[in-house]
Amino acid sequence: MSRLPVIVAQGGISSAGRTSGFYGYRRLVIDKLGRADRVETLEALASLFEGDPEAGEQSILANSLIRRLDNQSFNSDAIYYHHPVTLQQDSEIVLAGRRLPDPLPEGWEIKHRENGRVTIGISANQPLMLPSSRPSPVNAAGQLPTGFKPEKLYQSRHHPKALAMTVFGASDAIGSSGLDWSLLKKRLSPEQIAVYAGSAMSQLDYNGNGGMLQARLLGKRVTSKQCPLGFAEMSADFINAYILGSLGTTGTSMGACATLLYNLQQGVADIRSGKHRLVVVGNSEAPITPEIIDGYATMGALASDQALRALDQLGSESCPDWRKACRPFGNNCGFTLAESAQYFVLMDDELALECGAEILGAVGDVFINADGYKKSISAPGAGNYLTVARAAALGRAIAGEEALRFESFVQAHGTGTPQNRVTESHILDEVARVFGIKNWPVSAVKSYVGHSLGAAAGDQLMSTLGVWRYGLIPGINTIDGLADDVHANQLNILLSHLQIDPADMNLALVNSKGFGGNNATALMLSPQLTEKMLKAKHGSRTMMQWQQEREKTLVVQGDYLDRCRQEIPDPIYQFGSGVLSEQDLEMDHQRITVPGYGKPVDLELDNPFWKF
Template sequence: GFQPDKLYAARSHPRALQMTVYGASDALYALGMNWDLIRSKVPAEQICVYAGSSMNQLDYNGYGGLLQARLLGRKITSKQLPLGFGEMPADFINAYILGNVGNSGTSLGACASFHYNLRQAVRDIQSGTHRVAVVGSVEAPLTPEIIEAFANMNALADDASLRALDAHLGLSEPDYRRACRPFGNNVGFTLAESAQFVVLFDDALAVELGANIHGAVNDVFINADGFKKSIASPGVGNYLTVARAAAATRAVLGEESLQQRSFVQAHGTSTPQNRVTESAIFSKVADHFGIEAWPVAALKSYLGHSIACSGADQLVMTLGVWQHGVIPGILTTGELAEDVSTSGLDFLLEHREVDPLAIDSAILNAKGFGGNNATASLLSPTVTRRMLEKRHGKAALGQWQKHNETVAAASAAYQQQCSHTHITPIYHYDHDVRDGTDLELSAAELKLRGYAAVDLDLDNPYGDMR
């Protein structure tokens, strides 16, 4: 029943783009500071936006209508082709929400797509070329064609399979609330819609502006599967990404922290193949790194599988663990399936209350069709603040805390508003459009009205080759 197109002047927008407008607006409101402040502090070429939909826009206002219209005796519209592109969420953010003129685009990696975009943003900030990144994924796959396609792959839980699974309980109707059962006796996943966006700052900018610090991305690792038989089957690449993410966590926090104060957000799709392969990966990595009881959560048991956005679901929910002190249990799974590997692992089949100060890191795992494997290492807000103080000093952190009081209050007020009503999305259609008359060029810089200057006095990166 959620209809984001009723909240702004949507004009034949595919559903994922409607969700983009709403979701990206939500992320910006939650910042607790005006975007114009950020834009005044950061040159345009140092802001990037990476967001997309791995399945493109397949409802009628996108590619779905492009392919269906003639068969239905209708005319193909002028919007269905351009609005169907997979990177269009980033384009909408640039054109109608941020007015961004910096780097933009998306990387597509099936169910690991968000991790791919996150890695690009992290690399940009680590290299020093960018200071701000808006990263997200959006997927709206609830169309008859997509559902039928996944069903024909035997990937989805269906009524007959669920009834058969619960026959021993004497149930005559499918238990839809328990359709997704990661690492238990299961029959397939449940498709979901989702739109998730996060805003990343480099450390100096976060301290300067008093930004809310929810955590930090340590690193993101991507590996393909190599040679395969079925393109849709899992392979060896995910062993590499999980092991590298664990190693990166150990490198920053030490062995004891990884062993005692980390947990895993599994991809956990609720297919028989996933429960076997992913648990085997976690178990092998846990045993190698000396982890005796690695907590494993699987949020698709609540949210379903949002394809490109599933990794973003994991990231945002992980930030909630540090906010509220609860790791959600896999409540839909009554007991683990017999073929699930358990050595070194602690599958959370009940909610686990934790001290947020005692959880230093999280490993976020994603696996996608085609051999798209990605795993992220996420650091807690407590660890992040400790690292910021080490780099910038106590005085700077004191100033950050002072500036953050106003920012945090604005964020809290926005959260209260969200509890009572829908937000009004940011949508600047035909607003403050720039052209060549807004540019001012000199030998050293380019000035665009309303933006920080762009440096044109660049060093030669190939000076040793002249």
């Protein structure tokens, strides 16, 4: 019997705000919340940028979700670039003598020196690059809440933004768990813990790979940190080294926009097999840079200002509706880049019950399929039909035919591109047809937070867990109707929030379609269904003991979330403390004992293969 991977904590940051406490989810449906939940959500948002929730509710709301670039990182009205020109032969230029290149370029001749200045004669045409600027064609983005700077919360030492977001997001997940992690480690051995996290596009701002590639072209020096901190798996490395102090399995599995589900699949497989008992899964992406905007805009993939104006029939001088830039399944023109860091703590069911963890839901499995032969590496293919159908089939196997047909919904990839609205709607419609599902609810969270690339499925998962807590499936509020080419015979693509009873919505499919043919679909199980499954497996007595232990967890958790509404708790960042050396390990031929862990690393291994 497989162990069930149970989600016991979530944390992170997106354009919707903090993930823990369901605050990020609540921002999506704030117009339908009761007064108490609405006030708490505003307080949590305001705390991120030291705003006053009483002073300006509209200002707080305006500084979150998709909106116009607010120029915190760069000026989108004047993006720096080099403009090529040619200096004609027989020209002269005057330079400061100390700025002369050495050696002199071919065709340069020093003609005169005076007062530290040098006159240079140019005997041949000389190409030059002049500093210039241009406005960005794309100005809509799902930025972190305005004024929130994760790198200011700890001694970041020039960390790339995605890594600073990792420190905040993973700390948020740990803090919101309500668990004492030093006691938790006493139940485990080092190799029973794993961390799978990364950034699909690596760290491309100036403190990472972006700066390493730019520095010399900008007349600057490459730093000693840009190359090592630019690695794509560095998020996992930071969690191990500075947050958990973990010696367990580590790494990231990359699959373009499906990357978080690829990491989730690794964690789920490890827990089900018994290889690991506790896994932290997540991704952090900070792709709002001029270069990445250039890349996707050149592909024609982003919702540009010009295209948005054309959609809404606005004049060339009018401001487009940046708030509604992402329009999944409607008449649309491209996706909207976003920043996000999403982290989830998974345990096997036995460990979750033993330590009194809160149960937010469970993962049935994650299905991954490539597209096979393709006409174009960027074009969608057949693989996503397989992943969605397999996830639906597992939902049927676990919960039954009726549950799949009447108690399930879909978190669509829903990018907001013309191609996605056709291909993904057809996939979902066909799967619904073959499984006898009618009026299948479909949500698309990117319409609120944008497309955070490798972390995007984390935004969808955050929303899914919120649905099971608050009973509201977020509708797509950026469109008035479906595009004519959308397939929706069996679907209920939500144009407004759908109120449901969480007890009657036990399954969710989280779908991702990645560039290059990286398709993944996760089957998520509601906390209500999860608890029913655990009761059947472990019995009523064990579940009562878990509920008693959970009460302690909920108290600690509540204290943490109350603080989050008043301030930003310091992230966990243990730089240089608790470092182990070989003298700290006790090792013989049977085991390795590591300080802080209750169980040793077992060296008495069985031969996993046949005898010979």
